[in-house]
Amino acid sequence: MKPVTFREITGNSKGYYMLLALLGLTVAAGLGSAWYMEHNGHWVTGMNNQIVWGMPHVFAVFLIVAASGALNVASMSSVFNKTPYKPLAPLSGLMAITLLAGGLMILVLDLGRPDRLIVAMTTYNFKSIFAWNMILYNGFFLIVGIYLWTMMQRNLNKYSKTAGFFAFLWRLALTTGTGSIFGFIVARQYYDAAIMAPMFIVMSFAFGLALFLIFLLATYQWTGRELGGYLVNRLQKLLGLFVASVLLFVVIFHLTNLYATQHHDVEDFILAGDNIYSGLFWVGYILLGTIFPLIICYAPAFRAAIGWTAAAAILVIAGGLSQMYIIIIGGQAFPMDLFPGKEVSSSFFDGVVVTYSPTAPEVMLGLGGVALAFAATLFAVKILRFLPLSLADAKVDPHHSAQGQ
Amino acid sequence: MSNEQDNTQNKQRIDRYRRKLLGGSAALAGAAALGSGVFFTSIARAKPDAEPASSEVRWGFLIDTNKCVDNCDKCVTACNDEFNLTGFGRPETDAQWIRTVTLRDKKTGHTTRLPLMCQHCAYPPCVDVCPTGASFKRPDGIVLVDKHICIGCRYCMMACPYKARSFVHETIENQKEYGPRGKGTVESCTLCVHRVDKDRIPACAEACPEKAILFGNMNDAGSEIAQRMASEASTEIRGDLRLNLGVRYQGI
Numbered sequence: 001m002k003p004v005t006f007r008e009i010t011g012n013s014k015g016y017y018m019l020l021a022l023l024g025l026t027v028a029a030g031l032g033s034a035w036y037m038e039h040n041g042h043w044v045t046g047m048n049n050q051i052v053w054g055m056p057h058v059f060a061v062f063l064i065v066a067a068s069g070a071l072n073v074a075s076m077s078s079v080f081n082k083t084p085y086k087p088l089a090p091l092s093g094l095m096a097i098t099l100l101a102g103g104l105m106i107l108v109l110d111l112g113r114p115d116r117l118i119v120a121m122t123t124y125n126f127k128s129i130f131a132w133n134m135i136l137y138n139g140f141f142l143i144v145g146i147y148l149w150t151m152m153q154r155n156l157n158k159y160s161k162t163a164g165f166f167a168f169l170w171r172l173a174l175t176t177g178t179g180s181i182f183g184f185i186v187a188r189q190y191y192d193a194a195i196m197a198p199m200f201i202v203m204s205f206a207f208g209l210a211l212f213l214i215f216l217l218a219t220y221q222w223t224g225r226e227l228g229g230y231l232v233n234r235l236q237k238l239l240g241l242f243v244a245s246v247l248l249f250v251v252i253f254h255l256t257n258l259y260a261t262q263h264h265d266v267e268d269f270i271l272a273g274d275n276i277y278s279g280l281f282w283v284g285y286i287l288l289g290t291i292f293p294l295i296i297c298y299a300p301a302f303r304a305a306i307g308w309t310a311a312a313a314i315l316v317i318a319g320g321l322s323q324m325y326i327i328i329i330g331g332q333a334f335p336m337d338l339f340p341g342k343e344v345s346s347s348f349f350d351g352v353v354v355t356y357s358p359t360a361p362e363v364m365l366g367l368g369g370v371a372l373a374f375a376a377t378l379f380a381v382k383i384l385r386f387l388p389l390s391l392a393d394a395k396v397d398p399h400h401s402a403q404g405q
Numbered sequence: 406m407s408n409e410q411d412n413t414q415n416k417q418r419i420d421r422y423r424r425k426l427l428g429g430s431a432a433l434a435g436a437a438a439l440g441s442g443v444f445f446t447s448i449a450r451a452k453p454d455a456e457p458a459s460s461e462v463r464w465g466f467l468i469d470t471n472k473c474v475d476n477c478d479k480c481v482t483a484c485n486d487e488f489n490l491t492g493f494g495r496p497e498t499d500a501q502w503i504r505t506v507t508l509r510d511k512k513t514g515h516t517t518r519l520p521l522m523c524q525h526c527a528y529p530p531c532v533d534v535c536p537t538g539a540s541f542k543r544p545d546g547i548v549l550v551d552k553h554i555c556i557g558c559r560y561c562m563m564a565c566p567y568k569a570r571s572f573v574h575e576t577i578e579n580q581k582e583y584g585p586r587g588k589g590t591v592e593s594c595t596l597c598v599h600r601v602d603k604d605r606i607p608a609c610a611e612a613c614p615e616k617a618i619l620f621g622n623m624n625d626a627g628s629e630i631a632q633r634m635a636s637e638a639s640t641e642i643r644g645d646l647r648l649n650l651g652v653r654y655q656g657i
Binding site: 038040041043049052053111113117119124127128129130131134184185186188332336338341342343344346347348349350354 | 510534576
């Protein structure tokens with residue numbers, strides 16, 4: 001393996017600026033949507049007193065989960081000594097920060113009182129998982145920032161392993177906290193499950209790597225930098241492993257519920273209901289988000305194919321968003337079981353499956369957060385040396401020279 | 406009322422003694438005036454303004470669903486009037502602090518109606534999950550939202566097992582000075598804390614023509630609510646959650 005040289009991307013092409021402008025416009029549309037929602041009140045969204053968290057939360061939780069997952073590539077190199085991933089570690093750390101920033105932008109701007117962010121940052125109820133998460137999110141920025149610093153400043157390189165280890169522990173805590181937002185809710189049938197925390201951790205591996213792959217593959221394709229089949233193949237296999245792991249957790253989650261009679265109703269609703277959630281589960285998550293990516297990642301025909309790997313990543317993202325929609329919206333749409341064995345009706349939608357129709361502003365806010373994450377990443381790789389000049393096999397494959405190629 | 410005289414005479418005495426005395430005299434007055442409106446206001450004896458809420462008191466409701474009449478929603482109307490909870494014609498987003506719920510037994514077809522509001526849990530999930538501490542419980546068991554530090558995250562609404570909370574989805578006008586509301590914050594039944602602190606009973610209990618909603622201090626063994634709870638069967642909604650509710654029901 002030869003030493004890897006990191007360089008800023010040139011970033012002066014028409015395409016670069018057009019992409020940045022497009023992302024910037026999307027961020028602006030997201031901000032405008034947030035202003036519109038704040039100005040008029042949340043009645044202009046599809047959210048209501050039954051579905052209290054909507055599309056913004058689907059995007060926000062997806063991005064926050066993916067942020068910790070994006071750090072995985074760096075962890076593979078620093079914590080687990082997988083040297084082929086080392087050249088990708090700075091980008092991995094960068095995307096961990098930008099994706100989290102995008103997710104938090106959505107979450108904060110969807111608050112009923114976003115102007116009170118300072119209250120949220122200064123007044124803590126330490127029994128609240130949200131309060132833990134605020135500490136975990138802020139700490140994540142700090143620790144990953146330090147980790148990036150140790151990676152990118154040569155005389156600090158010796159500390160990068162230690163920093164990477166702490167960042168790894170922190171990201172596990174962060175995703176545990178995110179999963180527990182739902183796992184600790186005893187009131188609702190679809191939540192209240194300890195498995196939510198580890199399930200969110202494995203989901204983060206898959207979603208984070210998928211977003212990382214999209215950016216990596218697109219950037220190397222558009223900048224003309226070399227990306228060898230060795231690394232692509234390894235990342236493909238890794239993505240496949242993560243997707244399979246998520247499937248395992250999803251299967252255990254549903255089997256556990258299906259075993260208990262009291263959960264049959266909600267399982268029937270999610271898995272076999274005449275509603276969008278069952279469609280998203282079987283088509284969005286299982287078929288598009290799991291089976292297709294697994295075939296692409298493991299079938300020899302697609303081995304190391306950049307286009308197919310990108311397709312697998314996009315499918316994993318589609319499946320991941322489906323999963324988030326099912327958990328967040330589906331979990332609220334199913335009526336709470338206040339009176340077991342009774343049919344319930346009221347003026348407040350008790351006992352009925354509530355409908356949710358997201359409106360344009362909330363979708364735009366979600367997309368704005370995604371755009372912010374990618375715009376920040378795109379800008380950062382232009383001004384700082386995050387990306388290796390070449391990721392050719394000779395640069396990253398430890399056995400390359402031994403094979404005499 | 407004899408309560409007023411007692412209050413003056415015992416002003417310097419410690420709280421516990423005073424409260425027992427008040428409870429006892431209230432019970433006596435109640436026995437004399439059973440069934441009258443006077444009784445229902447006297448039982449709600451609370452505390453002087455300057456005195457903080459006491460953990461020796463546990464305010465609550467005992468609701469007899471057998472008395473709940475079909476198509477009657479006077480408790481709901483009273484609450485809406487008390488806090489100016491005027492809707493915007495959008496049932497999905499309009500606030501409801503109290504609602505009537507109809508239950509139908511799936512096997513027998515038997516129906517029951519009941520008013521449902523914040524259950525003022527002793528261990529409220531909304532207070533647990535609130536990141537800023539805006540959701541809080543007074544020592545006397547009343548669960549409230551501090552509108553000054555609520556950031557509108559709605560996590561309490563996710564966590565409440567009773568769907569008791571509403572988010573203010575639009576600009577509010579004509580608020581009552583004792584019941585501040587604000588767009589972008591969460592709200593729910595306050596157990597008419599402004600009334601209770603002034604020795605009055607909550608608007609819903611006062612409005613119920615059938616006296617189905619009994620308000621009182623559950624910790625006071627001499628109060629009617631405590632005595633009825635001790636002698637008659639009552640239950641908590643989702644008692645399996647062990648939240649120790651401030652609202653108990655009969656007939657469900």
